[in-house]
Structure formats: C-alpha cells, structure tokens
Amino acid sequence: MSVKPRLSRGLRDLLPESMIARQRLIDTVRGIYEIYGFSPLDTPAIEYLDVLSGSAGQEAQQSIFRVTNPEKEDLGLRFDLTVPLSRVVSQHSGISFPFRRYQVAQVWRADKPDPGRFRQFTQFDLDAIGAPCGRADVEIIAAICDSLSAIDAGPYLVRFSSREILNLLLRRAGIRQERAAAVFRVLDKLDKIGLGKVKLELTSGYTDSSGDRIRGVGLSAAQVEVIEEFLSVSGATRSEVLRKLVALFSSVPDSTEQLDVIDGISSTLDALGYHSDRVALDVSIARGLAYYTGPVFEAVLLDAPRFGSVFGGGRYDNLVSRFGGPPIPATGASMGVDRLLAAMEHLGRVRPVKTAAQVLVSVMDETLAGQCMRVAFDLRRAGIRTEIQVAPGKLGKQLKRANRLGIPYVVLIGSNEAERGVVTVKQMAVAMKQGAGIKGHGEWRQARFGQREVARGKVAETLRSLLDHAS
C-alpha cells in the first residue's frame, strides 16, 4: 500500500518558481539591514511552551503548534521572532546592548489559513534591544522605507502612531487602563470594517451578516464621541496632524511631553528625507498586540491595500523583563514575507522565474560529454549560472527544456563543433522572434535561428557580454 503524498492544512511547498523571487527579495532586504549595521541571529524553531506563551493571553496559546521531545517536555513551535529574541537577550549575559539584530525565519501559527495566510510562514524581523525611544524608532521606520523601495514594491505608505497617544485618548475619554487592550483591538479594525461597525463594537456590539454575535466593549455614547473626534484627526503632513493633536489634548495633563516624543521622531524623519508622502502619522493605527508601549507602525502597498499590512511593528519596552531583570527598552518591525510576495505577485511586480540558470549546455552526443562538461565548468568559473544536460535525450527535448524553464542561452556541442574547436551559442529569444512567421516544421528546424559559432576559448567571454547587454 503506497502512501498518498499530501500536506496538512495551511502548509505548502515553495517550488523553485516561487523560491527564486523570494530569495532575491530576502537578499535585497538583508542587504539593507546590513547597511544599517544590524547583525544576523538564528534561534531554534522549537521553544519551551512557557517561554512562548507567557507574553500572550491564553487565547493566543491556542494557535501555538505544540510539540514534544523524547523527554516528554511541553514544547511549541515559535509563532514569531520577537519572543525568542527577548529570551536570547535575557539568557545570554554576555550580550552588549544595544543589541541590534535581524532574523529571517519560518514561524508557525495553528490558525485557520486564508488566502495569502498560511500556518507556516516567513518573517523577516529587525529589532533594536536596549534602545530607548527616539533614534532607534526612526531607523526602524527608515529601514522599512528603504526595504520597500529596494525591492521595487511600488508605492507604499508607512503609517505610524503611538500607544502613548492612544493612552492620552483613554484619559480624555475617561476609559480605564484595563479596557485599553480591548479598545485598541477594535480601533485596529477601522480600516477593515469602517467607523460604523467600530462604534457599534465599542458600545453594545452587533450581529454580523452571517448571524454571528459580535460582543461589544460596552463604552458609553459620550466616550465613543470622544473617540470619534480623535479618529477624525488627519492632515496632509505629520506636523499638521500633530498640531491638531496638541489642540485636542490640551486639557490632558502631560500631553505635550508625550506628543513631543512623536514630534521628535517626525522631524528627524523629515530631516533624513522620509516625508509625509510615505510616512504618515495616522492616529487610527493601534496594532492589536498588547505588548506595545510606544510608537507603533505598519506599512501597506498603496496599490494592494487588500493584502493588509506587509510590515508591522512598534516599541515594546516591557517584553524582555518577563524573563526577570529590569525592563529593557526595545523596538522593531517584522516584514511578512509571504504576504508581501503575494501582494507583489498580485501587482505583477514579481517576475516568475523557473530556474536560476542562464545557460544550458546541451549534450547531443554522449562521446562528447566530457567536452561539454569542460565548457560548462569554464562558464561556471566565469560566474555564469550554468546547467549541463544531465539526463540523456534528443537535442529537441533539451531545447524544449530550456524554452520552458526560460533559460535564455543554449550551448550546442556536436561533432561539427568538436572537429573545429568551436561551440554554437543559441539565443532562444532571438530565434523565436526570427522564426515567428514560419509554418512548416522542417523549415523551422533547418533555419537554426539565433545561432553563432564561437571559439572554445571564447565561450565564457561571449556569453558574459551577451548577458550583460541583455540586462
């Protein structure tokens, strides 16, 4: 009885066609983070369950994939990279702060999968631990911008706000701090469900179209009015929004100090060239997450708003202290690699590439295979990504393979070439263009479009110049 090949729910294979674009994106972003002087970190996929679940509520524990080991300990797969990071900085006493690291790795959540949302997915995190509010947040936001620009994701907007601004709102509206998490979670949905439903959910709740009862937070009408007034604060620039916030919160004690922090971040961003057209102060950004304590931010692709935020992050000054010791100020952001790729694919900004190979060295005649191999290795040593035909087959089949995989050049070495110490270089695209009008099979075959003979010693040089001109 054979085993049926299959994958469990929410898991998927990433075939070469997906992996090539993905790795290029990751390489590009890694380059940005290294330019910023961040260092790489890796941690195990498996952590102790209590290490993972401490920070999150019990509802969060449900989405942890549980595992065990031969010692029968309770373990789980990491659901993000921030919690393992806070373990690392608490556990390794030799670490010197600020600890600025990046990490790209798989994480797992046992949630219901949705389009573009899987149970195993990749996050690319950038964090600075031991960095108080200010420059560290600025450089995280700047790195988000530089990454989105570098990967050519199209127009984007980083929106940021601050938990402290939201706390001012709570004080102005007379909402107790214990309700903060519930209120923020509802506010975070503004984009998705609109003001009307947000207001309902903040008060009495409502019954949605599927008949599901949505529980309300139970605020008073007067409190919701204050929130609505706050949410209507907007402006063309960050400084305009800030001016309005200063006016709005003038009656709340200490509000200017809190808003000065945001003002500082905003003006530094301006000085560095990150202006309001791509980094907006948007008071509706709450981030659902409970552990944020200061600035919070997220990024969307403006042409693909339905994919939601492709970066998310914020300041979490208390997270590390749950492993004991003093609070360590920290800030960071996480790129949703899968979501970002899905959005860019949707926008046609990811060119599908089936293979990394630029050249296929065909093998027409097994007795000449040695020569073919030598040519292939000459190309490889010249830095040209080269596949050599490793399975037997007719030339037609080999060309078909190159065509299908999108390999732009094929090197042909048969007895004709071998006798004269040359090889034939075929440019697949040129041949396709030249043969466009041809109807008959025989004529097509004999025309041998897009081919040129090159001396054996010049193959690498020739292909190098062809490739350079093509790109």
Added chain:
RNA sequence: GCCGACGUAGCUCAGCUGGUUAGAGCGCCUGAUUGUGGAUCAGGAGGUCGAUGGUUCGACUCCAUCCGUCGGUACCA
C-alpha cells in the same frame, strides 16, 4: 472557532430526475528527414468520481460523518 457554498484527470470543467466500459479543452509523453524549441497533424498515458459508512437490485448522482477547498466572520502575539 462560527455561518454558508463546493469537492469528477496535473489545471478548468461536462456528466439529464440514481442505470452497463466516466468525457472534453488545456497541459504532459511519443512521433511526423535520425543536430533544433514554436505552429500544425497523428498517437498515447493519466481518474478506486475527496474519505468512510448507510439507503438501494444498482450510487459520481440520495443520506450521515469526517477531511479538504472557497466565501463571510472572528483571531492574528
């Protein structure tokens, strides 16, 4: 998690109110002067009809449960 729809070849689907050997297009493989992709033509492979149980003389078709997919909603550290 909850509500709803759906599940037939690798993909997109057809299959009349239950009735013999389940079809098409695309894709794939082979071939059409043995050293040439494409187009065209000719062949071919591939499905225990999502799984299990039930109703029936008989089930791809009806029923139940499970699994999965899609849509909505919730969640998203």
